[in-house]
Amino acid sequence: MNLIGSLLKQVALGAVGTVGEIKDAFDKSRQGGGKCLRLPEMLGLFVKTISSCDRAYICVDAIDELVPQHRSEFLRALRQIIQEAPNTRLFLTGRPHVRGELDKHLTKGAYIIHIVPDQGDIAKYLSKKMDDDDDRDPDLMTENLKDDIMKTMLEKASEM
Numbered sequence: 001m002n003l004i005g006s007l008l009k010q011v012a013l014g015a016v017g018t019v020g021e022i023k024d025a026f027d028k029s030r031q032g033g034g035k036c037l038r039l040p041e042m043l044g045l046f047v048k049t050i051s052s053c054d055r056a057y058i059c060v061d062a063i064d065e066l067v068p069q070h071r072s073e074f075l076r077a078l079r080q081i082i083q084e085a086p087n088t089r090l091f092l093t094g095r096p097h098v099r100g101e102l103d104k105h106l107t108k109g110a111y112i113i114h115i116v117p118d119q120g121d122i123a124k125y126l127s128k129k130m131d132d133d134d135d136r137d138p139d140l141m142t143e144n145l146k147d148d149i150m151k152t153m154l155e156k157a158s159e160m
């Protein structure tokens with residue numbers, strides 16, 4: 001899985017003791033005809049690497065943007081990591097529709113913080129962007145179109 005491989009690469013860059021072991025595992029995989037390590041091997045190396053740290057933090061933004069099949073696999077991998085390396089803390093962001101999936105895979109000790117977009121901030125941002133477009137081409141949008149865009153975007157943001 002590319003995400004676990006990416007996490008392993010990031011951790012390996014700061015690790016001293018396991019870099020050789022990680023390189024050997026990749027070399028052995030290539031000799032066996034594979035292009036990369038399989039997920040269980042990557043997880044084992046990742047856990048071994050972060051276990052040497054006092055505390056490890058894994059931050060993943062926009063977990064809701066993963067394809068559902070890959071998201072479930074990734075969340076199972078994260079669960080395994082925190083079970084085998086209890087010094088690990090997770091910080092995940094995502095839209096509310098993935099909450100059930102997060103609860104299913106990562107319920108123990110989780111803190112959920114709901115962040116609601118501020119309507120005023122959204123309105124200011126949209127207004128600024130539309131004004132910038134007007135500066136480039138004043139005929140690009142009518143006032144009615146701007147009003148429709150503002151109304152629709154604020155309604156969509158309030159549904160989050």
